[in-house]
Structures are given as structure tokens and as C-alpha cells.
Amino acid sequence: APTGELDSFERTIAADQRIEPRDAMPEDYRRTLVRQIAQHAHSEIIGMQPEGAWLTSAPSLRRKAVLTAKVQDEAGHGIYLYSACETLGVDRADLTQMLVDGRQKYSSIFNYPASSYADVGTIGWLVDGAAICNQVPLCRTSYGPYARAMIRVCKEESFHQRQGYELLQTMMRGTDEQRAMVQESVDRWWWPSLMMFGPPDAESAHTARSMAWGIKRHTNDELRQKFVDMTVPQADALGVTLPDRSLAWDSATGHYRFGQPDWDELARVIKGDGPCNAERVARRRAAHEDGAWVREAAAAFAARGGRVG
Numbered sequence: 001a002p003t004g005e006l007d008s009f010e011r012t013i014a015a016d017q018r019i020e021p022r023d024a025m026p027e028d029y030r031r032t033l034v035r036q037i038a039q040h041a042h043s044e045i046i047g048m049q050p051e052g053a054w055l056t057s058a059p060s061l062r063r064k065a066v067l068t069a070k071v072q073d074e075a076g077h078g079i080y081l082y083s084a085c086e087t088l089g090v091d092r093a094d095l096t097q098m099l100v101d102g103r104q105k106y107s108s109i110f111n112y113p114a115s116s117y118a119d120v121g122t123i124g125w126l127v128d129g130a131a132i133c134n135q136v137p138l139c140r141t142s143y144g145p146y147a148r149a150m151i152r153v154c155k156e157e158s159f160h161q162r163q164g165y166e167l168l169q170t171m172m173r174g175t176d177e178q179r180a181m182v183q184e185s186v187d188r189w190w191w192p193s194l195m196m197f198g199p200p201d202a203e204s205a206h207t208a209r210s211m212a213w214g215i216k217r218h219t220n221d222e223l224r225q226k227f228v229d230m231t232v233p234q235a236d237a238l239g240v241t242l243p244d245r246s247l248a249w250d251s252a253t254g255h256y257r258f259g260q261p262d263w264d265e266l267a268r269v270i271k272g273d274g275p276c277n278a279e280r281v282a283r284r285r286a287a288h289e290d291g292a293w294v295r296e297a298a299a300a301f302a303a304r305g306g307r308v309g
């Protein structure tokens with residue numbers, strides 16, 4: 001865009017206003033948003049897999065209905081986010097093809113197995129809890145369509161987090177085996193949940209510029225700290241122990257001190273070498289291919305002006 005128009009971009013950002021699809025924007029700003037929003041959308045869709053696997057084994061109709069509502073919410077979040085991404089000139093079909101070809105990222109957290117039913121509760125409590133910490137500030141991100149998509153996502157995310165926590169509370173009031181199942185699940189999901197916020201700020205390639213552009217409102221480490229401060233009292237109320245011996249309240253700072261996640265593990269999982277990466281992408285590719293006839297039929301129907309016969 002001509003320099004004059006980019007000055008208006010700078011002025012809009014400096015005034016903490018919203019950039020809209022028709023506004024002039026630096027190509028790097030657009031590219032950063034496409035990368036982050038696409039990854040966010042892919043995460044929502046792939047994120048349906050770990051819990052979705054438990055739909056047929058839910059122990060009651062109520063648990064099945066709640067889990068069905070949550071999993072289909074995630075599909076909706078993916079659709080809002082692909083729509084926000086398309087306002088930047090990309091096509092969701094291309095993004096999906098790149099995802100199934102293994103050429104796009106999604107959140108590391110969904111590359112871990114949901115190996116016990118307690119994981120349905122732990123994912124709601126910790127993963128959706130971390131997502132809330134990360135997504136609430138995104139309601140104020142500088143790109144209008146992304147910020148507006150986040151408002152409804154965050155409302156639904158609160159339900160996701162509460163249903164997970166309530167499931168764990170019920171299990172903690174159950175048998176010794178159920179309490180042990182919850183603790184074993186929390187032990188597996190705690191550190192990967194901290195990794196959802198990204199690498200430490202000092203190693204984050206994009207944070208400084210995303211903060212300057214108002215895409216991010218807080219850094220990775222700030223949001224990770226906020227999540228730990230919010231979650232430790234919830235763990236205490238639940239009666240589970242978080243698997244971090246260095247976790248301690250620091251009255252001088254008013255925050256919890258906590259240990260460092262295994263950043264090599266995060267790098268491996270991001271590169272595709274996590275416990276479930278291949279399975280998740282293969283499942284998404286199969287669903288995409290199996291659904292081709294639906295897309296073709298819908299396109300044929302639309303081409304006839306939506307008339308049958």
C-alpha cells in the first residue's frame with residue numbers, strides 16, 4: 001500500500017483502534033495474522049479429536065450430551081476463525097489442504113493422547129482454562145474480524161472449562177480409583193498445558209512484533225503466569241496435586257513461582273514429533289476426503305441456484 005495509507009495504519013494502531021479488512025496494512029501484519037488465525041482455527045478442529053474419542057464411552061446421557069455440545073462448539077470456533085482468516089484473502093479450502101498435507105501448524109496440546117475418561121474433565125479444566133487466558137485478551141486484538149470472533153468463542157470456552165472442572169469434582173467425590181484416575185490425568189496434562197502459551201518470551205520469534213501491532217495484548221510468559229495463578233487455587237479446591245515441586249506462592253510478587261516446562265519437548269511436538277501428531281493429521285485428512293462428496297453436492301446445488309431437480 002502507498003506510504004500515506006500505511007501512515008493511517010500506524011495511526012490506527014497507535015490510537016489502539018481496530019484494523020478492518022479494507023484498511024491498508026503492511027504485508028507482514030497480514031501474513032502474521034493469517035499464520036496465527038489459521039493455526040488457531042486448525043487447533044479448534046483438530047482439538048475435537050482427543051475428547052471426541054470419549055463420546056461413545058461417556059458414563060451417562062448427561063455426560064454424553066455435555067461432551068457432544070462441547071465438541072461441536074469447537075467445530076463452530078474453527079468455522080468462525082476460518083471466516084476471520086478469509087477476510088485476509090486466503091481460502092479455507094487451501095488452509096485445510098495445507099493442514100492435511102502437514103504444512104500447517106496447530107496447537108501442540110492436541111498431540112497428546114486422551115487415554116482415560118478423566119482426561120475429558122482435565123482437558124476442559126486445564127486446556128480450555130489455558131485457552132481462556134490466551135483468548136480473552138484476543139477479544140481486544142487489533143484486527144477487527146479476529147477480535148469479534150473471539151467474543152463468542154470466549155463465552156462458550158467458559159462453559160467448556162466449567163463442565164470439565166465439575167466432572168473432576170464429581171470424580172473426586174467418588175472412589176479411590178476415580179481420585180487416582182483424576183490425579184494421573186492431571187499429571188499428564190499439566191506441563192503440556194503450560195506449553196500451549198508458546199516458548200519463553202526470550203525465545204519467541206513473533207511476540208515483540210505482535211505486541212507492537214496490538215495482535216498480542218500480553219506476552220507468552222505473562223499469560224502463562226496468569227494461568228498458573230488462576231489454576232493453583234482451583235487444584236487445591238479440587239484436592240489434586242500439580243506435578244511441579246517448585247510451585248510456591250511468592251508474597252513479594254503476588255504470583256506463584258513455578259518450574260520451567262521442557263522446551264525441547266515443545267520444540268519436538270511443534271516439529272511433528274509428538275505422541276499423536278501423525279494420528280491427528282491422518283484423521284483430519286480422512287475426514288476431509290470422506291467429506292468430499294458433501295462439498296461437491298453442496299457446490300452442485302448452489303450452481304443450480306439452490307433448486308432441486
Ligand code: 3HC
Nearest residue numbers: 036040043106107108131195196197198204205206207270
Ligand atoms: N503449538 C504449536 N505451535 C506453537 C506453539 C504451540 N503451543 N507455541 C508457539 N508455536 C509456534 C508459533 O506458531 C511460531 O511458529 P512459526 O514461527 O513457525 O510460525 C513459533 O512456535 C514461535 O512461537 P511464538 O511464540 O513466537 O509464536 P506466536 O507469536 O504465534 O505465539 C501463540 C504462539 C501464543 C500460540 C499464538 O500463536 C496465539 O496466541 N495463537 C492463538 C491462540 C491459539 O492458537 N490457542 C491455542 C489453541 S486453541 C484452543 O486451545 C481451543 C480450545 O477450545 C481448547
